[in-house]
Amino acid sequence: MRILFIGDVYNELGQKAFNKYFTQVKNQYKPNFIIVNGENIEKTNGLSEKIYKEYLTQGVNVFTLGNHAFSRKDYKEVLDLPYVTRPANYGKNTPGKEYVEVKYNDKKIAVINLIGRIFMNDPTDNPFLKMDELLEKITADYIIVDFHAEATSEKYAMAYYLDGRVDAVIGTHTHVPTADNIVLPKGTLYLSDVGMTGAKYGIIGGNVEQGIRKFLSGVPERVKPEENSVLQFNAVFLDLVNKKIERINIFE
Ligand SMILES: [Fe+2]
Ligand SMILES: [Fe+2]
Numbered sequence: 001m002r003i004l005f006i007g008d009v010y011n012e013l014g015q016k017a018f019n020k021y022f023t024q025v026k027n028q029y030k031p032n033f034i035i036v037n038g039e040n041i042e043k044t045n046g047l048s049e050k051i052y053k054e055y056l057t058q059g060v061n062v063f064t065l066g067n068h069a070f071s072r073k074d075y076k077e078v079l080d081l082p083y084v085t086r087p088a089n090y091g092k093n094t095p096g097k098e099y100v101e102v103k104y105n106d107k108k109i110a111v112i113n114l115i116g117r118i119f120m121n122d123p124t125d126n127p128f129l130k131m132d133e134l135l136e137k138i139t140a141d142y143i144i145v146d147f148h149a150e151a152t153s154e155k156y157a158m159a160y161y162l163d164g165r166v167d168a169v170i171g172t173h174t175h176v177p178t179a180d181n182i183v184l185p186k187g188t189l190y191l192s193d194v195g196m197t198g199a200k201y202g203i204i205g206g207n208v209e210q211g212i213r214k215f216l217s218g219v220p221e222r223v224k225p226e227e228n229s230v231l232q233f234n235a236v237f238l239d240l241v242n243k244k245i246e247r248i249n250i251f252e
Helices: 011-029 049-057 077-081 127-137 151-163 208-217
Strands: 002-007 032-036 060-062 099-102 107-115 142-147 166-170 189-191 231-241 243-251
Touching: 002 011, 002 142, 002 166, 011 231, 011 243, 032 142, 049 077, 060 107, 107 127, 127 142, 127 151, 142 151, 151 166, 166 231, 189 243
Parallel strands: 002 032, 032 060, 107 142, 142 166, 166 189
Antiparallel strands: 002 231, 099 107, 231 243
16 A cells, blocks of 8 residues: 655645646556645635546545644534545544545545644544544554654654554654654554645745744744745655655755
8 A cells, every 4th residue: 555645745846746746646656545734724724615626637535634624614514525534633523524434445444534633733632542532433554643743752752652553654744854763663654744745945834034033033924835946745655564654845
């Protein structure tokens, strides 16, 4: 089972980078299944039904999200779309699905999205205990986890906690790709962060001048995406059967 996982596609330049590199990467790696973290894909952050449909037509199978899952006015409708999953540990009353299961030939693939609690603002449930609960009921042949979190310590703890229980634990959210792709002792594939797809020159996708100004003034501002930059495209390729994990980092 060959999986392509593309990291946070960030705003308009993210879509531009996706359009520029997706087909080339797909043709090179020939994945059976494609996952995109789409939490920041729209200008308003969040995912829209329009983008969902466009990307599914191009071969994307599942969208994962993160702390921006609820950023758009239409988030409830988007979370109801069949191949979209939000972080499972938001809680019982949160709209959306805790995971998605998709059939591929005679196999079933489950995609789970989780959100971390270290240096994150939302009052979420314990993601470790949530995983125990989910793994009791999920019967899929392959299980892939997108752990949307800030702290590498939390990501590593999750990776070892799930080693041998899921096929892959892939980190998102920091927008900075890490170089620690490994096969854990019990066979789970792991990477702390895939990185983002969008502006190469930016403050994790945000406008440079604004990003510096906020640190100089101390005054909070809503992040403006960087609009003038060459591109980056970051993804990871997973071969679940042959236990291979390869980073794909394109920086123009
Ligand atoms: Fe993001
Ligand atoms: Fe995020």
